[in-house]
Amino acid sequence: MSKIVVIGAGIAGLTATLRCVAAGHQVTTITKGIGGLQLGQGTMDILGYMPNRVERPLDDLAALADEHPDHPYAILNADAVRTGVNYFAELVGEDLLVGDPERNVFLPTAVGALRPTALAQPSMMAGQLSDGDSVVMVGIRQLKDFYPGLAAQNLARSTLPDGGRAAVRATYIDLPARKGEADATALTYARVMDDPTFRQLFVTAVKKVIEPGEKVGLPAMLGLKDPNSWREVAEGLGTEVFEVPLQPPSVPGMRLNQTLVDKVKNARVRWVYGSQVLGGVAENGRLTGVVAGTTGHNVTFPADAVIHAPGGFESGALELDSYNHVFERTFDLPLAGADNEELLHGNYWGEEQPLFRVGVRVDEQMRPVDADGSAVYENLHAAGGIIANANRWREKSGDGIAVASAVRAADSLSTPTTAAASGAMDSKGDN
Numbered sequence: 001m002s003k004i005v006v007i008g009a010g011i012a013g014l015t016a017t018l019r020c021v022a023a024g025h026q027v028t029t030i031t032k033g034i035g036g037l038q039l040g041q042g043t044m045d046i047l048g049y050m051p052n053r054v055e056r057p058l059d060d061l062a063a064l065a066d067e068h069p070d071h072p073y074a075i076l077n078a079d080a081v082r083t084g085v086n087y088f089a090e091l092v093g094e095d096l097l098v099g100d101p102e103r104n105v106f107l108p109t110a111v112g113a114l115r116p117t118a119l120a121q122p123s124m125m126a127g128q129l130s131d132g133d134s135v136v137m138v139g140i141r142q143l144k145d146f147y148p149g150l151a152a153q154n155l156a157r158s159t160l161p162d163g164g165r166a167a168v169r170a171t172y173i174d175l176p177a178r179k180g181e182a183d184a185t186a187l188t189y190a191r192v193m194d195d196p197t198f199r200q201l202f203v204t205a206v207k208k209v210i211e212p213g214e215k216v217g218l219p220a221m222l223g224l225k226d227p228n229s230w231r232e233v234a235e236g237l238g239t240e241v242f243e244v245p246l247q248p249p250s251v252p253g254m255r256l257n258q259t260l261v262d263k264v265k266n267a268r269v270r271w272v273y274g275s276q277v278l279g280g281v282a283e284n285g286r287l288t289g290v291v292a293g294t295t296g297h298n299v300t301f302p303a304d305a306v307i308h309a310p311g312g313f314e315s316g317a318l319e320l321d322s323y324n325h326v327f328e329r330t331f332d333l334p335l336a337g338a339d340n341e342e343l344l345h346g347n348y349w350g351e352e353q354p355l356f357r358v359g360v361r362v363d364e365q366m367r368p369v370d371a372d373g374s375a376v377y378e379n380l381h382a383a384g385g386i387i388a389n390a391n392r393w394r395e396k397s398g399d400g401i402a403v404a405s406a407v408r409a410a411d412s413l414s415t416p417t418t419a420a421a422s423g424a425m426d427s428k429g430d431n
């Protein structure tokens with residue numbers, strides 16, 4: 001049993017943690033806060049755009065790697081991504097993610113675009129529309145974050161994956177989540193939807209505004225804890241319903257996050273929340289521990305190996321200073337793409353911003369490497385948003401990279417035991 005420290009509690013850190021526990025390691029997960037999972041759509045994106053919409057994400061990874069030989073998917077091939085995605089889907093279970101990693105589905109967004117993703121929550125799947133479908137988008141007057149008219153207008157104009165069109169209209173119900181609530185979010189509604197009594201009130205209200213034969217699009221708020229709440233709504237309405245994810249706080253993202261955090265906490269992981277890892281303690285090219293800032297003092301956590309999953313710029317793992325210098329805040333790791341003179345340019349929606357591709361370069365074992373390709377520390381592995389050379393939000397590749405790299409990192413941990421074994425093999429080969 002090796003002592004593993006995982007840094008970060010985003011999709012990459014949580015997945016790596018559980019994979020290490022399953023392999024029998026003793027794991028400490030240190031995080032300064034929650035990860036990006038609950039800001040996202042609550043789906044699993046492998047590859048959505050290249051730049052055109054992708055239908056078979058795993059088939060297209062090779063073409064992406066040919067075009068960008070430094071892309072994380074060039075190291076994490078289709079098999080690694082399939083393994084990572086299937087592992088993640090198994091962790092969260094079929095109540096939360098369904099679909100086929102080989103084939104994208106196209107689901108309506110809150111502005112009525114069709115967004116490609118590989119796996120989605122079962123409550124979203126009826127949003128796969130076909131030619132001739134009749135759809136009604138239902139908003140709630142007291143929920144400001146969902147405009148059914150906007151979603152309906154754009155969806156009605158969209159060409160569906162089968163080349164056809166759907167007839168889409170919009171309507172509202174009037175149903176406060178709580179008496180006197182002035183500023184209800186989807187989260188407020190999701191919490192009250194966990195109560196069967198409110199759910200019944202909701203069904204009764206929606207029933208009055210829908211027509212027979214219509215599929216019903218609803219803001220993603222059909223319950224936070226009860227995974228079957230949406231099924232009850234569909235049964236009550238007697239038709240297919242689909243949830244449409246909204247901006248943060250994202251209820252489907254929170255469902256995934258909470259499920260994984262609960263699993264980590266139940267897995268005898270040492271869970272250090274609210275502490276930032278400030279650096280490492282190294283000896284002979286290996287980390288022997290990491291130093292984390294806790295209340296009032298710094299604590300060293302011993303480690304046989306470390307999985308570094310701190311995210312990118314959005315989580316503060318990477319920082320750009322006023323001299324246009326990018327640095328990695330925890331271990332001051334060498335960064336690829338950081339020497340570009342124009343990291344950011346004004347054409348925001350046109351050319352891609354080189355800054356988005358900055359990160360650490362990794363070897364096959366996900367170990368950050370220097371300019372010569374040598375591992376910076378023999379037992380430091382990286383996972384997720386810290387890895388260089390992907391434009392995640394544009395490609396819709398962030399989730400696939402995160403889970404595939406987390407699983408690869410966990411499976412190839414360089415611990416004293418494995419180092420000794422490979423040393424033994426080396427010396428055997430020399431004889």
Ligand SMILES: Cc1cc2nc3c(=O)[nH]c(=O)nc-3n(C[C@H](O)[C@H](O)[C@H](O)COP(=O)(O)OP(=O)(O)OC[C@H]3O[C@@H](n4cnc5c(N)ncnc54)[C@H](O)[C@@H]3O)c2cc1C
Nearest residue numbers: 008009010011012032033035036277310311384385398399
């Ligand atoms: C605007 C935007 C839109 C995006 N849209 C998409 C999309 O549509 N589809 C997609 O697939 N991807 C998208 N991405 C990318 C996706 O969000 C990331 O790939 C994903 O969140 C990375 O997960 P992660 O676990 O690596 O990092 P995060 O989710 O960022 O988690 C990092 C964790 O590390 C912790 N941490 C950081 N530093 C330290 C430290 N020193 N010590 C302790 N803890 C630390 C943080 O608190 C956090 O818990 C988008 C990204 C952005 C910025």
